[in-house]
Amino acid sequence: MGIQFFGEFLLDRWVITRGQLLEALELQEYRNLKFGVLAVQKGFLRADQVEAINDFQRGTDRRFGDLALEKGWMNPEQVREIITLQKNNYLYLGEALLELGHLTEDVLERELAIFKEEQSRYNLEAVPVPPGVPVAGLIAACVDLTRKLMLRVAGMLAKTGEPALVAPGAPDVSRELEFHLTIAVPLGARPAVRYVLSVSSDVAVTIATRILKEDATRESEEVVEDAVREFCNIVCGNAVAKMSQQGMEVELGPPESLEGIPELGAGMSAVSYPLKVSGGEADLRFVILPA
Amino acid sequence: MARKVLLVDDSVAIARQLTKLLTDLGDYEVVAHAKNGAEAVKLFKTVAPDVVLMDIVMPMMDGIQSLRTLLRLDPAARVVMVSSLGGVGAKVEEAIRLGARAVISKPFESDRIRAVLDGLFAQE
Numbered sequence: 001m002g003i004q005f006f007g008e009f010l011l012d013r014w015v016i017t018r019g020q021l022l023e024a025l026e027l028q029e030y031r032n033l034k035f036g037v038l039a040v041q042k043g044f045l046r047a048d049q050v051e052a053i054n055d056f057q058r059g060t061d062r063r064f065g066d067l068a069l070e071k072g073w074m075n076p077e078q079v080r081e082i083i084t085l086q087k088n089n090y091l092y093l094g095e096a097l098l099e100l101g102h103l104t105e106d107v108l109e110r111e112l113a114i115f116k117e118e119q120s121r122y123n124l125e126a127v128p129v130p131p132g133v134p135v136a137g138l139i140a141a142c143v144d145l146t147r148k149l150m151l152r153v154a155g156m157l158a159k160t161g162e163p164a165l166v167a168p169g170a171p172d173v174s175r176e177l178e179f180h181l182t183i184a185v186p187l188g189a190r191p192a193v194r195y196v197l198s199v200s201s202d203v204a205v206t207i208a209t210r211i212l213k214e215d216a217t218r219e220s221e222e223v224v225e226d227a228v229r230e231f232c233n234i235v236c237g238n239a240v241a242k243m244s245q246q247g248m249e250v251e252l253g254p255p256e257s258l259e260g261i262p263e264l265g266a267g268m269s270a271v272s273y274p275l276k277v278s279g280g281e282a283d284l285r286f287v288i289l290p291a
Numbered sequence: 292m293a294r295k296v297l298l299v300d301d302s303v304a305i306a307r308q309l310t311k312l313l314t315d316l317g318d319y320e321v322v323a324h325a326k327n328g329a330e331a332v333k334l335f336k337t338v339a340p341d342v343v344l345m346d347i348v349m350p351m352m353d354g355i356q357s358l359r360t361l362l363r364l365d366p367a368a369r370v371v372m373v374s375s376l377g378g379v380g381a382k383v384e385e386a387i388r389l390g391a392r393a394v395i396s397k398p399f400e401s402d403r404i405r406a407v408l409d410g411l412f413a414q415e
Contacts, residue, residue: 008383008394012403014410018387025384153398211304213311227304233348234397237375241396244376252348252376254301 005245006093009115016102024096031091035064035082044078060190061137061248122148124242130165133271135189138250139286141239142187142195143273146284149235150277154207160284161274168264174272174283175261180204182258183229184287185236188251191291195236195284198261199228202280207231229255262287293320294412297340299331299357300324300373301349305397309344309373312401319408328357335361335368342408344395347374347382355385362390369411371395 007025010016016024033041036050045068053067065079094112097103103111127140143160150158166172179198187193199207208216208227216224232255240250261283264270267290275282296319300306306324313319323338325331329352331345343361347354354372361368372386375397383394393407 004396005383008387008396011387011393012395012407012410014406014414018390018392022388149398208304212307223303223307226302230302230304233302234375237348237397241376249381254348254350 004115004119004241006112006115009118010097010103010111013111015107015111016097020097020100020102023100024093024102027096027100028091028093031089031096033086033089035086038082038085039068039074039078042078042082044074044082049073058190058249061135061243061246063247121152122238122242127160128163130163130271133165134191134288134291135193137246137248138187138189138193138239138243139271141242142236142286143284145235145239145242146197146275149231149238153231153234154203154210154279156203156206157278158282159276161276164272164274166264166270166272166285168266168268172261172272174198174285175263177281177283179260179281179283181225181228182260182262183225183232183255184258184262185232185255186251186253187236187240188253189248192289194262194287194289195232195239196258196261196287197228197232197235198283199277200280200282203277203282204228206279225257229257261285266290293318294341294408295320295322295338297322297331297334297338297343298324299326299328299343299345299349299354301326301346305346305373308399309404312399312404316401316405316408328352328354328360331357332360332364335364342369342371342411344371344373347372347376347386355382355389358386358389358391366390371407371411373397373399 007021011021039045040047040050053064057064057067068074069079094108124141124144127143129136129140147158150156180201181204182198185195204224205216208219208224211227237252240252243250268287270285270287272285275284296313298306298309298321310321313321323334325334327349345354358370361370370391372391372394376383392411395407
């Protein structure tokens, strides 16, 4: 299983019903007031300022409080006060289910332990991102999940090297290499980013073999390509889920096949990660589109 | 008798993977595969599946739209969403609110698929 939230996990295991989950989510929504709402209640911000920050924040990995500080609309003490208020009053899903009587404490404890154990395989490891690169958290999540899922889904060890920034027109050794397939996945963040994975024929066939659960060496090119596209979709989907858990909403676009590593247009930049895969050659990069 | 499954996913590779996983489970038989929501609605009427496994992100008519349509056709339809988005995010929550019975996240594990599907029928 990929990255899950606790409610889906409980639902999948039939520990709670769909109706009980919805009730608990509603209770959470009612109790866990957003930063902006609390700031208005306290008289620190006006509603139109909250709306402006929300608009700006969507698709970025910036926190509401940081943006309010940057705009000079709140002072550090006010931001700390709201964060403390949120932390002290936060109602977790498990607590909401307990309060509603849909779970007992011992069942919650047992399920939480299993859930944490299962999800620990998706705990993100540190990935270096060059300073000044936007949506660094999203890029780091994609890199780490590419390595983890390359092993889990395709059975291949994958390691990334030090990242390099690529500017339009600058020398780019990887673009001179010939890869069998290049797949791009649009990630609707601010700015928009494209996850671009290029793989050799050996890597593509290994991914397809593992996804199809049968030898893919004689499969049509279309099926192998579809399997690699799906692999990229799983990596990016799980990265989007991880970011959502951290409060950043990113729109996941459908994966598409490209004719090789794309050339950068005006205003674009890229972060390239050398990717060593046990079964062949690969290249991983993130193309950052103009804001 | 095996329970009839309608698969809805634009990826041929994922459809084949799921077909193999379900066939290996023994109690389920994939009777049809739709590549988008519009096809799913047509096939749903003709094959009358016991359960629909449907991707959330698809071209033409996505999983959320087709979930709405399927439940309008048959409010008792058992629809389980499959998604690379994990169980997190607005689309997944919307699917549950609309009436999806469960969400299975990718990559798949056959034990989890069995637990979800068996649980679905055991609940009735």
